[in-house]
Amino acid sequence: MKPDQVNITDEATRKIADAIDSHELITFTRELVKINTVWDPDAGTCEKPAVLHIADWAERQGFQVELNTVAPGRLNAIVTWPEEIRKSEFGNRNSEIPIPHSEFPKRVLMFEGHTDVVTPGNINTWNYEPFGAKIVDDRIYGRGTNDTKGNLAAMLVAMAALKKSGINLNGSIIGGVLCDEEGDMTGVQDFIRRGHADTVTGAVICEPQDGMLCFTQKGALRVKLTIQGKMSHGAMPLAGLNTAPAIAHLIDGFHQLECDAIEKFGKDKHLGWPSFTPTVILAPFEGEAQLNVMPGEARLLVDIRTVPGQSHDDIRKDIVLLTKTVTEKIREHYRSHDARLNLKRDTRLNIKTDFITDRPCTFTDINDPIVKAADWATRRITGQVPVYAGVPGATDGTYLWASKNIPIITMGAGDREVPHQADEWVNIDQLIETAHIYALTALHYLSGEPA
Ligand SMILES: [Zn+2]
Helix, strand or coil, rough: CCCCCCCCCCCCCHHHHHHHHHHHHHEEEEHHHCCCCCEEEECEECHHHHHHHHHHHHHCCCEEEEEEEEEEEEEEEEEEECCCCCCHHHHHCCCCCCCHHCCCCCCCCEEEEEEEEECCHHHCCCCCCCCCEEECCCCCEEHHHHHHHHHHHHHHHHHHHHHHCCCEEEEEEEEEECCCCCCCCCCHHHHCCCCHHCCCCCEECCCCCCCEEEEECCEEEEEECCCEEEEEECCCCCCECCCHHHHHHHHHHHHHHHHHHHHHCCEECCCCEEEEEEEEEEECCCCCCCCCEECCCCEEEEEEECCCCCHHHHHHHHHHHHHHEEEEHHHHHHHHHHHHHHHCCCCCCEEEEEEEEEEEEECCCCCCCCHHHHHHHHHHHCCCCCCCEECCCCCHHHHHHHHCCCEEEEECCCCCCCCCCCEECCCCCCHHHHHHHHHHHHHHHHHCCCC
C-alpha cells in the first residue's frame, strides 16, 4: 500500500467524531487561558503551572507523560500515545546520515503547541480581562485564546478522542507541549536535544492559521550591529568621532541588499517579498540620550526575513562585506575631512556584527503524507477545498524542519492578525472544527503504510 492510499471507513471517522468532547475542549482552553504564562521572572509568571495542569489532565486520559525542565520555571511536557517508539526500533540509524522519512518503518506524528503567551501590554486597551477567558457570543476572549492555547487544547483533546475511539493506529503520536516559543524557542531546541524528535516523521504545528494549510514559512536572520566611535560634547564634535554617518550608510546598504533580493528572488506566491528591515536604532545604546552629547557607541538591529532560494550564508557574507565597506568609507571620510581642517584625529571607527537569530525558511512538499492527511481531514470536516498558504512569521516548526528535516504543516483555529493584540479571541466553532481536523489528520497519517 502506498502511503496515501488509505482506506478509512465512515465508521472510524464517526467513532472519532463521537469521541471529541467539545465541552471539554472549551473548558480546557479556558482553564489554560486563566493561567498567566507570560515569561516574566520579575512578576513571577512562567509556563510551569499550565504545563503541570496539562500533564495532570493527560495522565488522567491514560497518556504517558514526560516532563523536561528547560530552565527554572520553564518545562516541556511530552505526551505520548500509544507507546513511545524507541530509536532502536528504527534499526541502526547512524545519526550522521539521516534516513529519508519515507523509509522509516513506522510513522510518528507530532502535534506541537506552545504554552507561553506574550504580555497583554497596556490592560487599559482591553475590553475583556486578559486572563479571564470570558465567553461572549461565539468567542472566547483572552491572551492565548488564539495564540495558541485553544489549538493546544484542541490537539490534546484530539489525541484523547483517538484513544477513546479504540481505533488501532499504525504508529504513534507525540504531543509536544513546549515552552518559550515566543522568546528564543529554547523549548523546541531542548525537545530536539533530548532526542524526542529523532523518530518523528511528520509534524502538525498548532498555531492560528484560520483553517489554512501552511506548508511554507519565511526564514529569519537577525543582526545586531554595534558601531564604535568616540563620545564628545555636542558643541565640540571634532573632539570625538560620530557614529551617525555610519548608521546612515548601513541603512542605505541594507536597503540596497533588499532591492537586490527582490530583484533576484521576486515575490514568493505564499510568503510575499524578502525583506531587510532596520527596526531599532539606539544611540547611545546604554544610558540617557542627550541632545548636547555626541554618543560614542550606537546600535542598529536589522530583522531580515527570507523566502525559499535565498541562502543565509550568502546574506551573512554580504552583510560582513557591507560593514567592511562602510567602515572604510567612514574612516576615509573622516581622514579627508580632518585633512581639510588640519586636524589629527584617531579615525578608527569600528563596526561589530553579531548574528543573533538564524532560522531558514521551511518548505514541505505538498505531496508529503502529512500534507495529504491534513488536506483530506480539512475537506472531510469543512466540506471545502483547503486554502494553501505560508506562515509570515517563524514558529517552533522551523527548528524541527531545519534540525531534523521533519516535514511540517502549520494549521489551527484563529484569525491570523489577532495574535499579540488586545482583546485576543478565538471563535468557538472554529476551535471545535480544528480538534476534529487534527484528529482526522492523525487518523489518515497513521493509517497509511510507510513506503
Ligand atoms: Zn504561537
